[in-house]
Every structure is written in C-alpha cells, then in structure tokens.
Amino acid sequence: MKKVSKKFLFKFIIFFISSYFVYLLNIHGFLNPVLSSCLVGLIASYTLQENYQAASFCGSFAGMCVLELNYLDFAIVSFFGALAFLLLTRFFNGLGGKLGMIAFVSVFIGFALIGEIL
Numbered sequence: 001m002k003k004v005s006k007k008f009l010f011k012f013i014i015f016f017i018s019s020y021f022v023y024l025l026n027i028h029g030f031l032n033p034v035l036s037s038c039l040v041g042l043i044a045s046y047t048l049q050e051n052y053q054a055a056s057f058c059g060s061f062a063g064m065c066v067l068e069l070n071y072l073d074f075a076i077v078s079f080f081g082a083l084a085f086l087l088l089t090r091f092f093n094g095l096g097g098k099l100g101m102i103a104f105v106s107v108f109i110g111f112a113l114i115g116e117i118l
Helices: 002-027 033-047 050-062 071-088 098-114
Strands: none
Touching: 002 033, 002 050, 002 071, 033 050, 050 071, 050 098, 071 098
C-alpha cells in the first residue's frame, strides 16, 4: 500500500506541475495550447525518469484548457488525473489516445466538481 501511495503522490505532483505550466504558457506566455504542451513534454522527456514521462504528457494535455483556474482547481483536476492514470493505464496498453482520454476524464470530472460544467 505504501508503494502505491508514493507512486500516486509522484504522479499527482508531476501531473499538477505539467498541467499548470502548460496553462501558464498558454494564458500568460503567449503560446498556443499545442506549443505549450509540446514544450512541457519536451522538457519532461529530458528531465524525468521514463516511468514518469507519460504522467507529465498526460498532465500537459489536461493543461490545454482555456478557462481561468486557480491552484485548487488544478489540484482537483490533477488528483483525478493521477488517479485515472494509475487505474487505467494498464487496461489501455498498446492503444493510442489513452493519455488524451485520461486527461479528458480528469478535466471533465474536475470541472464538474468545481461547477464549470453541467
């Protein structure tokens, strides 16, 4: 259980940082969402261990949203993103689009909880 908790915490932190940096680059850095995600993903591919790179890419996809959010909103989205990442990645092994789908699910659930949709 302790190993899963540590793994979840690292994925949560990486997901949060990646999504927030993409958001900042997109909203305040004058880059479009795709270039922001590419830049964060490129940096992650050179700085993170291989088993954490996918969580960073997934977080960067979640950060491509264009709504004005605060830290708590990103924490909620990142919590569900890290949880979905840990629970679903083994089921979608070899299938394309799993990181984007996980990012979509986490953003949808997070936005539903903070009242931005539904």
